[in-house]
Amino acid sequence: MxxxxxxxxxxxxxxxxxxxxxxxxxxxxxxxxxxxIERRPTVDGPDVLAAALAGLGGGDWLVVTSPAGARAVFESVDELGDVSIACVGEATADAVRTNGRDVALVPRVAQLDGLLDEFPSGTGQVVLARADIADPRLVTGLEALGWAVDDVVAYATVExxxxxxxxxxxxxxxxxxxxxxxxxxxxxxxxxxxxxxxxxxxxxxxxxxxxxxxxxxxxxxxxxxxxxxxxxxxxxxxxxxxxxx
Structure with missing residues (x-):
């Protein structure tokens, strides 16, 4: 066939x-x-990301926008606490699931606006693990929903x-x-x-x-x-x- x-x-x-x-x-x-392209960890990215993730608790969120961001998260910590995880795209979600974690939100439209359309309002903490060249509108959009955003440049994208x-x-x-x-x-x-x-x-x-x-x-x-x-x-x-x- x-x-x-x-x-x-x-x-x-x-x-x-x-x-x-x-x-x-x-x-x-x-x-x-x-x-x-190649993705490389930033000089202090792993330490900053580990510290940000350590501060999350129940009701807080981790937002990951790429498989590289997911890898950066799980390379920076041995255990991730009781936190909800949102991923942009199924490839990113699969990278999280490979590390034994469930994904609470994968927007139907796999882009920034799709995530913001489906992300809940709240008053807790969000850690955003992103690339150095990521769109800054994601931070402002999450803040507009009421969240305190810890914006972490987890890795750099180089040609x-x-x-x-x-x-x-x-x-x-x-x-x-x-x-x-x-x-x-x-x-x-x-x-x-x-x-x-x-x-x-x-x-x-x-x-x-x-x-x-x-x-x-x-x-x-x-x-x-x-x-x-x-x-x-x-x-x-x-x-x-x-x-x-």
């Missing part, structure tokens, strides 16, 4: 290929992994320059997936706007950054998740096949 991505080469640019690569392969794709061999393999692909604005900028610098792979973005903010970097985005996922970007890749490939038929 044919699969929607049989014969299609998809370039995955996130730091860890993970479930995105496995789902693309299940759909029939040949996956090429060319990481364009990674791919090797000549990696660039050569990437430009031979049919589709490249971009899961962050940082990856979009790195792709533009490493490969340029004239490269042949169709570009599929995980969401509007990544698409906007890609366009500002001179890239033409073929498709933008409507759901900012692994499932969403795989669906967008399938839609883009199907549309291209129909156009050439």
């Amino acid at each position: 044919s699969r929607p991505l049989d014969g299609v080469t998809v370039v995955v640019t996130r730091e860890r290929p993970g479930t995105l690569a496995s789902q693309l392969r299940e759909a029939g794709a040949d996956v090429v992994h060319v990481p364009l 990674r320059a791919p090797s000549v061999d990696e660039v050569d393999r990437a430009v031979r692909g049919d589709v490249v997936t971009l899961a962050s604005g940082s990856a979009a900028r790195a792709w533009a610098r490493a490969v340029g706007a004239g490269a042949s792979p169709a570009i599929v973005s995980i969401g509007p903010s990544t698409t906007s950054q890609a366009q500002r970097s001179g890239l033409r985005v073929t498709a933008t996922a409507t759901d900012q998740s692994v499932d969403g970007i795989v669906a967008a890749v399938v839609d883009a490939v199907t549309a291209a096949g129909s156009a050439s038929a």
Whole structure:
């Protein structure tokens, strides 16, 4: 039985290929992994994060916006107390569950506004474990709901320059997936706007950054998740096949 991505080469640019690569392969794709970003702990991030988490109690929340943030949390503490956990996206939630914790909230729309729309009002404490380049509106949005927010930069996102061999393999692909604005900028610098792979973005903010970097985005996922970007890749490939038929 044919699969929607049989014969299609998809370039995955996130730091860890993970479930995105496995789902693309299940759909029939040949996956090429060319990481364009790296996440590194900040100098005092683990200590600051551990101290912030130690102050949480019942009724308080931990908000994690990425799998890297989840890893930073569980690398900084041996035990996490009685705290509710909210995650942006199922990949982030899975990273929390892998460490034996339940997730109380995963918004239906896997983005900042989706989290704020579903997050409860309250007067307790929220620890936000985020990247250095995260959108500051999340802090102000949580504060507007009544929470005292401990905003912790848990890790830094840096662009990674791919090797000549990696660039050569990437430009031979049919589709490249971009899961962050940082990856979009790195792709533009490493490969340029004239490269042949169709570009599929995980969401509007990544698409906007890609366009500002001179890239033409073929498709933008409507759901900012692994499932969403795989669906967008399938839609883009199907549309291209129909156009050439």
